[in-house]
Amino acid sequence: MTQGFGLSATARTALLHRLSKRRAEAEAGPAESPGRDLATLPGIRDLEMVREAGEALGLESPYFRPHDGIAGAHSSIGGRDFVNFASYNYLGLNGDARVAAAAKAAIDRHGVSASASRLASGERPVHAALETALAAHYGAEACLAFVSGHATNVTVVGHLLGPRDLVVHDQLIHNSVAEGARLSGARRIAFPHNDWQAAERELIAHRRRHGRALLVIEGHYSMDGDLPALEHFTTLARRHDALLMVDEAHSLGVLGATGRGIAEQCNVAADQVDIWMGTLSKTLSACGGYIAGRQRLIDLLRHSAPGFVYSVGLAPPLAAAALESLHILHAEPWRVAALQANAQLFLSLARAAGFDTGGSAGLGIVPVILGSSVLAARMAAALFEAGVNVQPILFPVVPERSARLRFFLSAEHSAEDIGQAISAMVAARDGAAALRLKAS
Template identity: 40%
Template sequence: MSAAWLSRLKQSLVAREAQGLLRRLHARGSRETELNLADNDYLALSKDPSVVAAAAAALKEWGASSSASPLVSGYTALHAALEKKLAAWHGYAHGIILNTGYAANAAVLGGLPREGDLVLADRLVHASMLSGIESSGAKLVRFPHNDLDTLEIKLIKAANYAGAVFVVTESVYSMDGDSPDLKRLSELRDRFGFCWVLDEAHATGWHGATGSGLQEEQGVRGAADIVVGTLGKALGSQGAYVLSRESAVREALINFSGEFIYSTYLAPSSAAAGLAAIQRVEEIGSERSALHALSHEWRAALGEAGFAVPAGHSPIIPVILGDAVRTVHFAQKLKEAGIRVSAIRPPTVPTGTGRLRISLRRGLTAADLKKFIKAMQEAAL
């Protein structure tokens, strides 16, 4: 190992620390002692008895691993059942499971666009989407967050583009909890004929009459050409999926995606947990309006306490605090009060927009909200 390289590596970490941006791992225990406003288990399904029982039964039947990549022997009847279920639920003809949402986005956007194509992406799309686009060789043009007027202007300019045009958005943005107008995106898609890739990672489970996501809630179920979703958030498991109307998308991922081909496939128990979770999401449909009311209530309480937060009813509430040091101070004070929240800093979010990312979950009580607001007010002193 070269000493110069090692010194360069260490200097990069020192520089990160000096900016207040160094990240460290903290191993948590299995017993929850804090009020958890940090993870993405929005429906508390990761500990739901029927989800856990389904995973445990699959562990007994199939063992702890798929033991091979999918084209070898890792693809099981559980994966096949899950991809069918997911596709039907979201209104698509075809689905394929990938190991993570990161891999799914990297595979779709790294493999489907090519050099000579144009990808128009919202300024705040997830790192996994950007990573894919950058590796595809296609031209990347970003439009301001949720600004569909600017997107439309860029589409008009690209009307005679020789290559294929892709538009990439999320339905609920992971760090802002806000959404684009999917109906308008769907109309733009019909007018301009681009390939619309939509990441529903944070919407599935929380939005839509049957919980499939924001396309369902906004009345445009099945409108995007390609949907990426993950099992690792509201569905309480792990793994991810890609859905499409065209079988060629699924076939292309199976044939050309390194993320799919060259990796031990998702454990069958995770697929079983995902299947059980979808059933639970459908069963708890009548609670969905109460979840949206919870989101309104927490936002209103934050506003009354002097913290400006955007309106909305998604499970993610950003409390923008500005610089990284102030953000970490708030997270630390909340931790001391027994509340776990994530302090999100650059480069995950743009400079100067450090924030607490409040992640709501089914089962939060009025007492939890009171405790949280009190801790926020004390942190602000």
């Protein structure tokens, strides 16, 4: 690896020259019709620029590293044990013997795949059992499970709205919601992060010119680890005749004293939210997504949402694993308490060490904001060398000034694991500062 966390002035100038030249070539576009030339596909040249920058900085890509086994609080990568902060296994249920047994029993009974669309011929009893349990979790009338969390938002938002409608969402909303809104053709307006007053100003200004309005927020934002003031969003949704949708992907099993999510965290009745969305791939240790709400909504989606009607049904072992995980969540709230205690410990130690953790609530996700993609990439590489696996989040995923390391905590992390990570960050930061001082 290149020494230090920065570049010399000469190296920086050379790198910027190469990247700016490549950017200019990309913006100029092909001289002729691209035809079958894959090199002209949107994003290809940006990807090549990122790779070139990594090579110039002497950094290996931190992405797509193969894990040798279960990625929990620890994971084996290339035969070496790492403290792992790059997994959504919040409650440690991926790998739990009871969850594995439920999945294996489903395979023995139904096989690995549903083999068809559930509408056509793919329904299995475990699908209904999972949906009934999730509906009960939210006190909702019904629920519908999909094969992908991302596809859930795309197909539901894209299907429920049309060109005459309005989508108002937090500016940090997940890509899946933005893609669903784009698919729908509805007018899409983003409001400043977690600013319910700004959301209301947008509704006041635009609501009357549209048919249906959808207000979308997340229960726990995965880039920042912060929360919305749910009580304010429920009030303004009703005041402006808008449907309120909450994405619980990172809040189920993480927020609230017993892990029931943002409604429990904010002491808001769950029926104040019209559309509950969540994923099966995090706390519930499976794969897929779900929508919970009123029976009429679920009936409509079940019979007409393209991402459900024209997709194979959720694999039976995944449905069984998610159902068993949900049962364990309800039966063992100590897991939620352990997760939240670990997140609070990490947050307090990181702040005490002088790191910027933004607005994280310290409930499951803690970012360490470094303000430079180069610095974030180098810090992640240094931590990996020290036996700590954490992913950098770089421009353009976040603004350059907000480049960060993103730590996902687990109920299974120990105080020693957390201390090791903080110590590694401090050592990397201090070592870089000493090298910069020596160079100057």
